[in-house]
Amino acid sequence: MTVPGTTMPKGKLVAGVGIQSIEFDEISDAQLQAFGAVEEEVHSVKSLLNVSVNFAYGISDKLTVGIILPYVERSNVRETEHDMGTGEVELAGDARGLGNLTLFGQFRFYHDNASDAAAILAGLKTPTR
Numbered sequence: 001m002t003v004p005g006t007t008m009p010k011g012k013l014v015a016g017v018g019i020q021s022i023e024f025d026e027i028s029d030a031q032l033q034a035f036g037a038v039e040e041e042v043h044s045v046k047s048l049l050n051v052s053v054n055f056a057y058g059i060s061d062k063l064t065v066g067i068i069l070p071y072v073e074r075s076n077v078r079e080t081e082h083d084m085g086t087g088e089v090e091l092a093g094d095a096r097g098l099g100n101l102t103l104f105g106q107f108r109f110y111h112d113n114a115s116d117a118a119a120i121l122a123g124l125k126t127p128t129r
Helices: 029-037
Strands: 013-023 047-058 063-081 088-098 101-113 116-126
Antiparallel strands (some): 013 047, 047 063, 063 088, 063 101, 101 116
């Protein structure tokens, strides 16, 4: 993802929703067993759904701050039982819940005209649980 160098105008608030859906080629049980037999931590996921709520606010014409909070679903998670070195495949089921909260700030330090801008983007990703 590319983030533009432009920032939001002072006092403007924007809210949005992002949706990402991915269907994966699953790893076969035989492949998972082979990885587990050599004590490699490998898992397989059938699909991923990530729905995020995003907010950003223009503190000034040069500084934008924001927050991103995702809800994540992973279906048909399978992994190997590698603790015993047997390589047996275990169905972990589905996993869903809030993802990591991201707080970010973007400071525009260069702006020549409507098409030329550069900014520094920094953020903090923190667990929600």
